[in-house]
Amino acid sequence: MPTMWKQQLLEDGADPCAADDKGRTALHFASCNGNDQIVKLLLDHGADPNQRDGLGNTPLHLAACTNHVPVITTLLRGGARVDALDRAGRTSLHLAKSKLNILQEGHAQCLETVRLEVKQIIHMLREYLNRLGRHEQREQLDDLCTHLQMTTTKEQVDEVTDLLASFTSLSLQMQSMEKR
Structure with a gap:
């Protein structure tokens, strides 16, 4: 329809x-x-x-x-x-981390496809952190996004993906500590 x-x-x-x-x-x-x-x-x-x-x-x-x-x-x-x-x-943050894990496994995808997926995850995480009021972490995401835009090789995109996965893991740890 x-x-x-x-x-x-x-x-x-x-x-x-x-x-x-x-x-x-x-x-x-x-x-x-x-x-x-x-x-x-x-x-x-x-x-x-x-x-x-x-x-x-x-x-x-x-x-x-x-x-x-x-x-x-x-x-x-x-x-x-x-x-x-x-x-x-699981929250959507857990699911974003799962998506990053899949990207890190490195299935042969073209550079632009991987870059676009990582960029989409950054945007989602930015909105997520905005809703939680974590503005200092949003600045870190902005830096990752800037770094991603300057990448020219799959290896450089993989570096950003690794940094983003570490960032997401840290955010999950912070979230679980806040629930205690």
């Missing part, structure tokens, strides 16, 4: 929080499928970014599990809780 029709349905009063028999909403499906435009549209019309499906997943977890980093950023900006846990007790 084209976006225009979906927008018309929402403007005509369709409930953006309506769920199927498994508790999944349109926002769950759009997040899982990586459709950032539909996610924005649903959020603009009152969809709940923290609504859980029958298995306890929020749209944020589904976007993270399917590696749709731009959707994760949109959901965070739309009010998704940064501390929401999935069924395995």
Whole structure:
């Protein structure tokens, strides 16, 4: 269904929080499928970014599990809780670290693809830390982003990925210490 029709349905009063028999909403499906435009549209019309499906997943977890980093950023900006846990007790920060681990395993991808993925993760983490009020850490991310933009080889991008993975691990440690 084209976006225009979906927008018309929402403007005509369709409930953006309506769920199927498994508790999944349109926002769950759009997040899982990586459709950032539909996610924005649903959020603009009152969809709940923290609504859980029958298995306890929020749209944020589904976007993270399917590696749709731009959707994760949109959901965070739309009010998704940064501390929401999935069924395995993970936050979106844990899922970002998993994505970095996959990138570090170094499957042969072109330089631009890896650079784009790392940049998307930096943007997501920046939004995440912004929501937590950790502005000093956001400056470190800005430095990593600047460093990433100056990379010209896969090895240099891998260095940034390693630094970002260390940064993410440190953020997770800080998060667990704060919960004590």
